[in-house]
Structures are given as C-alpha cells and as structure tokens.
Amino acid sequence: MSRIWSAILISGAGTYAMRASFLAFAHRMATVPPALARALRQIPPAALAAIILPALVRPEGQLDLLQPRLLAGVLAGLVAWRTRNVGLTLIVGMGVVAGLQSV
Amino acid sequence: MPSLTHARAGASAVAPMLLGVVPFGLVAGAAPVAHGLGGWTAMGLSTVVFAGASQLAIVDVLSQGGSAVVAILAACTINLRMVLYSASLAPYLGHESTRRRLGAAYLLNDQVYALSVTHWAGEERTEGRLAFYVGAGVLLWAGWVAATIAGVVLESAVPDSVPLDFAVPLVFLVLLIPLLVSTPAVAAAVAGGVVAVIAAEAGAGPLSTIVGAGAGIAAGAVVDARRGAPASSTGGSPPASSTGGSPPASSTGGSPPASP
Numbered sequence: 001m002s003r004i005w006s007a008i009l010i011s012g013a014g015t016y017a018m019r020a021s022f023l024a025f026a027h028r029m030a031t032v033p034p035a036l037a038r039a040l041r042q043i044p045p046a047a048l049a050a051i052i053l054p055a056l057v058r059p060e061g062q063l064d065l066l067q068p069r070l071l072a073g074v075l076a077g078l079v080a081w082r083t084r085n086v087g088l089t090l091i092v093g094m095g096v097v098a099g100l101q102s103v
Numbered sequence: 104m105p106s107l108t109h110a111r112a113g114a115s116a117v118a119p120m121l122l123g124v125v126p127f128g129l130v131a132g133a134a135p136v137a138h139g140l141g142g143w144t145a146m147g148l149s150t151v152v153f154a155g156a157s158q159l160a161i162v163d164v165l166s167q168g169g170s171a172v173v174a175i176l177a178a179c180t181i182n183l184r185m186v187l188y189s190a191s192l193a194p195y196l197g198h199e200s201t202r203r204r205l206g207a208a209y210l211l212n213d214q215v216y217a218l219s220v221t222h223w224a225g226e227e228r229t230e231g232r233l234a235f236y237v238g239a240g241v242l243l244w245a246g247w248v249a250a251t252i253a254g255v256v257l258e259s260a261v262p263d264s265v266p267l268d269f270a271v272p273l274v275f276l277v278l279l280i281p282l283l284v285s286t287p288a289v290a291a292a293v294a295g296g297v298v299a300v301i302a303a304e305a306g307a308g309p310l311s312t313i314v315g316a317g318a319g320i321a322a323g324a325v326v327d328a329r330r331g332a333p334a335s336s337t338g339g340s341p342p343a344s345s346t347g348g349s350p351p352a353s354s355t356g357g358s359p360p361a362s363p
Contacts, residue, residue: 004144007161007171011178012151018182020208022189023196030197039324043191044217045288046295046319047184048279050312051213053296054303055272063304069269073276080277086119093273097266 068100109231113238116222120214123274124243125250126267131158132254133261138166142255149251153244154212155271157181160309180309184316188216192236195220198229207233210240217278287327295319 022029032040056073057063076093079085128149135145140162148158157178164174188211196204219236254261261267282288299315307314 003171004140004165005147007165007174007178008144008147008151010171010175011157011161012153014175014179015152015154015157015182015185016209018179018185019189019211020205021186022193023204023208023211024201026193026195026197026199026204027201028197029193032194035324035328037194038327039320040191040194041327042287042291042320042323043187043316044220045279045282045292046323047187047312047316048213048217048275048282049292049296050299050315050319051184052272052275052279054299054311054315055269057300058303059269063300069266072269073272076273077276077280080273080280084277084281086274086277087122089277090122090270090273093276094266094269097269101266 068097071100072096106231106234109234110238110241113218113222113235113240114242116218116235117214117239117243120218120243120274120277121246123270124214124246126270127155128247128250129254129257129261130267131155131247132251132256133258134159134162134254135166136255136258138162140165145251145255146248149248152178153209153247154178154182154185155247159268177309181312183310183313184213185211187313187316187320188213191220192216195223195229195232199233203233207236207240210237210244212240212243213275214278215240215243217275221281286330287323290326291319291323293319294322 052073056070057065059067059069072093075096076089079092080089083089131149132142132145135148136142144162144165148161152158152161160177160181161174164177165171189208192211193204196207199207215236218239219232222235223232279292283292295315295318297315298318299311302311302314
C-alpha cells in the first residue's frame, strides 16, 4: 500500500475510533454522575475557544498581535454576538483580513 | 414522519454553516492537487478522514516527504477533540441502538457537534435527537465532499489572496458566542483559548488544542462547582443531570443558536 493511502486509511480509522469512543458505550452512560456532567458541560466552550484563539493570535505559527486576523476576529465576534448570523460574520471577518492584507 | 421533521430541522440548522465549510472544502480539495498528491488523495481524505484541519496536516506532511506515520500522528492528535465530543454527546444517545450510534459517529465534526449539543440541551424528549444530528451531519458531509470536488477541479482558480482558511475559526465564533451566557462557560472558554495559545507557543504543536480544551474544561468545572450550583442546572448539561421542571436559566451550556 502506498505511503499516501496508508496515511489516509489509518488516519481515517484512528479518527473514526475517536469519534466512536464514547458513543459506542452510550447505553452505559444514560445516567451520568453530577461531577462528570459538570465537566462534560464545559466541553463546547473550552474546545471551540481552544481552536479559535490560536487562529486569531498566531496565524503564522508564532504569537503576533499586530496582524489582521486578530482585529478581524474581534470585529467578527461582535457581529456574531449581535446578529448570530454566519454569513454576516464571515463577510466581516474575511473582508477585514482581505482588506488589511491588500493595504 | 416525525424523524424526517427533526432531520430537516438539523439540516436547516447546519445550512448557514456551509458558508464557512464550503470555502474550507475548496482548500481541502485544492491543496493536495497543488502539492502534487492528486485529486484522488483529496477525495480519499475528505471521505475517509472527513476532518478538515487534519486533512491539511496530512497533505502538509506527505507533500514535504514525511512518512505516513508522521502524517497519521499529526492527524490523530488534531482530531483528539473528537473524543471529547463523543463523550459529550453520548449521554444524550443512550437510548439508540449501538449500530445507529456507530453509524452516527462517522458524521461527527465540530459544527454538527456544537449544533446538536445546544439543540438537545433545550428539550427533555429523546425522540428526534439522532434524526436532528444525522440531518445536520449528512448535509454537512455532502457540502464538504462537493466542495472538495470543486476544489480538485478548480485547483488553479482557488485564490491564495482570499483568506479561505480563516472561514473556519469564524464559523466556530458563531458557534461559541451563544454559549458564553454563564460564568463557568466564560471561564472554560478563556482558559481553553489562553492555554491553547500558551501550549502552542511552548511547542505543543497539534496537541495544543486538546491541552487547551482540557484546561478549559477543568477551569469551567471548578467555577461551576464553586458556584455551588446544584447538579440539576441547565444549559448544555447532559440529560441525566437536568432532572425535570424548569431549571434556572443560568449555568453553562447555553441557549440554542438563533434559527438560521
């Protein structure tokens, strides 16, 4: 098997295993201890922020606050907060980055 | 047919997200072609792996002559957050058959996860949960694969100057902001983001996301416990802990996102 396809197939199998990990045993999780429930509740904000913030403050792989993506992210965040509109948020965010990059 | 109604609700909830997913899918289609790995590699990645950031990491490693092992490790560390998503969704789907849950697992991704968990937190009924998830997941999958095909075909036309990769964090922002309605959620987000950046600066590479997420979960749970909130609080809490009645409108989790 080629290098490329073994990478694809094994990465896919590994990713699927992680996706299925807890779902496979969900029938034993019908009742969740309160402490675990408390931890599970924090997953959405914690995981999303852990993806978003590095993309805003270190887009080139090192901390850099003086680049368009941080400002674009803040403005897009305001738009998302006020409107909850994906399209408008994307237009503002991408527009600010494209505009500042071309300056 | 009620499950069709739920599936349709899921599909229409995820539809606006396609605005961010399609540009990223174009990149996922164009990048392997641009790096000489070919269009079938792009299609294989988008259907077998079906997770954008890790697909680009695989392309990056392979196109620089790296081994399959390095590519697999990079992809799997990036996708470690799927374990968290799986754990978070599992308490909601205990009533479904194992076969259905294993099928649903294939469709798991950031957008479908965040939409489903906020949607399910709003109601007690188990009926229609999986249909909502599958409706959202299938539409997102179709959009992702279609965008990948378009990216393969239009490779040379996908512009470098437009920051297409930036669409992803922007979509996540729209998912995150409605969750920030309680102190524990804000603590989780702040700690998650800041620790992810610190970990990345310290050289954690693709592991920094999961390190940050872990720190955020710990911070949010500590704040939640300190508030002395009874376990029956609301929001994104799994069903076991949201026992009956109309729970206080505070706590973590959050309101379902505004309808598209």
